[in-house]
Amino acid sequence: METLFHPKSVAVVGTNKVKGTVPHDILDNILKTDFEGVVYPVSPREKSIKGIKAYKYVVDVPDDIDLAILVFPSSVCHMALEQCGQKGIKAAIIISAGYKEVGEAGLAREKQLIEIARKYNMSFIGPNCLGVINTDSRINLNASFAREMPETGNIGFLSQSGALCTAVLDYAIAKHIGFSKFISFGNKADISEIDLLYYLMEDEATKVILMYLEEVSDGRALMQAARDVIEKSGKPVLVIKSGRTDEGASAAASHTGSLTGKDEICDAAFEQAGIIRCNNLEEMFNKAIAFAYQPPPVAEKVAIITNAGGPGVLTTDAAISNGLRLARFSEETTKILKSALPATANINNPVDVIGDARADRYTAAIQAAFEDDDVDGVFVILTPQSMTDIDTIATEVTKIAEGQTKPIYASFMGARDVASGVNILQKHKIPHYTLPESMCISFRTVHHFHSSLKQKRAGVPTMDRIQAELAKGLMDKALSNGREYIPEVETIEILKAYGLPAPQGKLATSVEEAVEVAEQIGYPVVMKVVSDQIIHKSEVKGVELSIKSAEDVKAAYQRIHENATARMPEATIKGIYVIKMISGSEEIILGIKRDPSFGPVLMFGLGGIFVEVFKDVSFGVAPLTLEEAHDMIKKTRAYKILKGIRGLAPRDIDAIAEALLRLGQLALDYPQIEELDINPMFVLDEGQGSVIGDARMILNKTL
Amino acid sequence: MEKSEILSRVKEVVGQVLSMDVSEITDEANFIFDLGADSMQSVELVAGFEEEFDVELDQDKALEVQTINDAANFVAEYV
Numbered sequence: 076m077e078t079l080f081h082p083k084s085v086a087v088v089g090t091n092k093v094k095g096t097v098p099h100d101i102l103d104n105i106l107k108t109d110f111e112g113v114v115y116p117v118s119p120r121e122k123s124i125k126g127i128k129a130y131k132y133v134v135d136v137p138d139d140i141d142l143a144i145l146v147f148p149s150s151v152c153h154m155a156l157e158q159c160g161q162k163g164i165k166a167a168i169i170i171s172a173g174y175k176e177v178g179e180a181g182l183a184r185e186k187q188l189i190e191i192a193r194k195y196n197m198s199f200i201g202p203n204c205l206g207v208i209n210t211d212s213r214i215n216l217n218a219s220f221a222r223e224m225p226e227t228g229n230i231g232f233l234s235q236s237g238a239l240c241t242a243v244l245d246y247a248i249a250k251h252i253g254f255s256k257f258i259s260f261g262n263k264a265d266i267s268e269i270d271l272l273y274y275l276m277e278d279e280a281t282k283v284i285l286m287y288l289e290e291v292s293d294g295r296a297l298m299q300a301a302r303d304v305i306e307k308s309g310k311p312v313l314v315i316k317s318g319r320t321d322e323g324a325s326a327a328a329s330h331t332g333s334l335t336g337k338d339e340i341c342d343a344a345f346e347q348a349g350i351i352r353c354n355n356l357e358e359m360f361n362k363a364i365a366f367a368y369q370p371p372p373v374a375e376k377v378a379i380i381t382n383a384g385g386p387g388v389l390t391t392d393a394a395i396s397n398g399l400r401l402a403r404f405s406e407e408t409t410k411i412l413k414s415a416l417p418a419t420a421n422i423n424n425p426v427d428v429i430g431d432a433r434a435d436r437y438t439a440a441i442q443a444a445f446e447d448d449d450v451d452g453v454f455v456i457l458t459p460q461s462m463t464d465i466d467t468i469a470t471e472v473t474k475i476a477e478g479q480t481k482p483i484y485a486s487f488m489g490a491r492d493v494a495s496g497v498n499i500l501q502k503h504k505i506p507h508y509t510l511p512e513s514m515c516i517s518f519r520t521v522h523h524f525h526s527s528l529k530q531k532r533a534g535v536p537t538m539d540r541i542q543a544e545l546a547k548g549l550m551d552k553a554l555s556n557g558r559e560y561i562p563e564v565e566t567i568e569i570l571k572a573y574g575l576p577a578p579q580g581k582l583a584t585s586v587e588e589a590v591e592v593a594e595q596i597g598y599p600v601v602m603k604v605v606s607d608q609i610i611h612k613s614e615v616k617g618v619e620l621s622i623k624s625a626e627d628v629k630a631a632y633q634r635i636h637e638n639a640t641a642r643m644p645e646a647t648i649k650g651i652y653v654i655k656m657i658s659g660s661e662e663i664i665l666g667i668k669r670d671p672s673f674g675p676v677l678m679f680g681l682g683g684i685f686v687e688v689f690k691d692v693s694f695g696v697a698p699l700t701l702e703e704a705h706d707m708i709k710k711t712r713a714y715k716i717l718k719g720i721r722g723l724a725p726r727d728i729d730a731i732a733e734a735l736l737r738l739g740q741l742a743l744d745y746p747q748i749e750e751l752d753i754n755p756m757f758v759l760d761e762g763q764g765s766v767i768g769d770a771r772m773i774l775n776k777t778l
Numbered sequence: 779m780e781k782s783e784i785l786s787r788v789k790e791v792v793g794q795v796l797s798m799d800v801s802e803i804t805d806e807a808n809f810i811f812d813l814g815a816d817s818m819q820s821v822e823l824v825a826g827f828e829e830e831f832d833v834e835l836d837q838d839k840a841l842e843v844q845t846i847n848d849a850a851n852f853v854a855e856y857v
Contacts, residue, residue, distance in 0.1 A: 119814030151811040
């Protein structure tokens with residue numbers, strides 16, 4: 076990987092003299108940016124390009140080559156790669172398009188490239204990419220067809236889309252945002268975003284990692300890589316994952332399936348891995364510059380310095396609603412502010428230096444705020460009034476910020492008049508935001524990231540009371556006859572073997588047995604039809620609740636049989652499930668759903684209206700730590716209800732967390748489980764546990 | 779027409795279009811990888827073959843032809 080970014084010699088294979096074409100512009104970019112190594116143009120027809128001797132074939136180059144950049148059309152690119160292998164080149168960037176992205180024929184060509192690379196032990200980025208930029212002054216490599224080289228900085232950018240890269244570069248250049256490495260990885264046929272994440276983890280020039288992804292092909296590997304990067308290097312990973320909408324969810328068979336959109340899973344998985352997901356480029360760069368330019372805040376208390384009341388209030392609102400707090404100034408600070416500012420100024424936080432403020436008032440107020448122990452960060456707000464010396468104030472801000480251990484962000488509100496001042500701030504790496512809201516969100520993000528860095532992720536707990544042998548026998552039986560749908564009784568038996576709280580009760584195959592079970596467990600009981608063919612029991616009137624006597628059991632047994640047979644004559648009824656009825660509990664839903672990218676995912680939600688109407692559910696990728704299981708519960712609006720509101724007793728939240736951990740273990744042990752629903756699960760008062768109300772499972776027959 | 783004649787006339791067309799000495803053009807030469815033909819020249823080559831042999835070639839298939847030999851075989855189907 077190092078050779079890719081720090082080559083001493085580069086061959087541009089397939090280049091030409093035609094300006095405005097990719098083969099020409101790549102060579103041109105390498106030469107224009109004063110690449111520190113040696114460049115070899117390889118062109119079938121040209122003797123020289125831009126005064127540099129060109130070679131017909133890469134194998135004709137007399138010297139060793141570290142990196143080949145392939146710009147031939149896809150129809151012949153494999154021939155060029157083969158020659159690169161013969162030449163002993165170990166790293167390549169394949170810019171050419173016309174591969175996987177164009178269909179079957181392209182996919183075959185891409186596989187051919189992979190085979191050649193394996194044969195010669197080569198690594199390559201691409202195909203179908205914009206290229207790679209390394210701004211390190213010892214290298215100065217712009218091996219891309221971007222229009223311009225960005226400034227040197229400490230942000231590493233990875234993108235699946237090449238075209239987006241050009242937009243990002245344009246945006247970044249305008250705002251003086253610098254990059255350490257800028258990598259378009261295209262079809263990732265060989266080197267993937269995971270490899271690149273690990274590379275940037277080790278890269279000393281990179282402090283912040285940004286990624287644009289269009290699909291997550293291996294979600295678990297991405298989560299692991301992000302966790303490693305964050306834990307080992309402390310570098311934040313910010314990701315835009317496009318494709319938020321998902322129509323597939325509604326087609327899923329179970330309740331968990333229908334509530335589980337891919338994007339919600341992606342959101343949950345990213346959060347679990349510590350990835351900061353961003354909705355758009357602006358949000359991503361707003362946060363990135365806060366990470367890249369300024370020290371992280373120790374805590375969330377800010378001082379706001381403004382030259383206008385309204386914007387001060389706006390910023391205060393934005394700060395408070397984003398979980399920040401206003402610092403309370405010390406007597407010393409108040410004294411300094413009083414002497415430095417006019418009598419009409421507001422010397423409390425937010426400090427209003429008044430509309431006619433020149434740079435000296437800002438300087439005094441910012442300095443005083445920095446020195447106050449209660450201040451964790453400073454927000455400078457400016458509105459362009461007729462006497463406001465915008466550029467001087469901007470310059471003063473950059474001077475005061477130098478060497479500070481606390482962060483300073485600015486919002487010069489407006490557009491035209493503040494432009495040159497904003498430019499000064501951006502040049503000197505003061506994070507600037509058009510809106511105070513973005514400033515507060517960015518501050519919170521940095522603070523939250525650094526606070527969570529301190530809390531090491533606990534290990535995944537080993538669950539006791541798992542009867543592995545029993546569970547295996549039950550699963551083998553469930554899997555034995557090619558069924559996809561596993562009904563309640565069998566699913567509950569498996570859950571019970573995993574230590575989940577099964578209801579008291581039994582499958583009864585006769586009226587007498589039903590009465591016997593009911594008498595044994597005590598009234599009231601619930602009775603439910605059991606049949607492999609009946610998925611929705613209540614639709615065939617196959618469920619009866621609150622049965623309080625032996626006589627009622629007999630009558631219910633008869634009725635359920637008759638109802639089910641009348642409504643679904645083809646169903647084979649295995650018997651009636653008689654279980655203890657639970658009252659005075661809260662109903663929740665727990666589930667497993669297997670995601671093609673993230674693997675087993677767990678779901679939690681409060682039952683009834685919360686799930687049906689509000690889709691108030693949360694997700695977590697198994698295995699979970701105990702803290703993550705609790706976080707899943709806390710994330711829902713229903714959490715407040717479980718904690719106990721209006722004098723109601725709190726419910727047994729620990730029991731829910733434990734159930735999630737056990738489900739996670741089951742999902743990991745049996746990849747054949749496609750979906751599993753526990754709906755409902757009755758959660759009793761704190762310390763009293765929970766009981767499964769109903770459960771079912773969908774298996775993947777192909778595994 | 780003999781295959782050898784087609785081959786030699788194909789090379790002459792290629793030499794003219796790509797401004798190359800015919801002696802530099804081998805039978806196995808790939809239009810793009812070895813001879814450096816760009817997309818415009820590829821279209822010119824097809825037109826050149828049509829004129830030289832007085833035939834009308836299937837444009838899409840003609841543009842897929844990779845080597846001199848393949849071009850001679852392709853033209854042979856029409857003459």
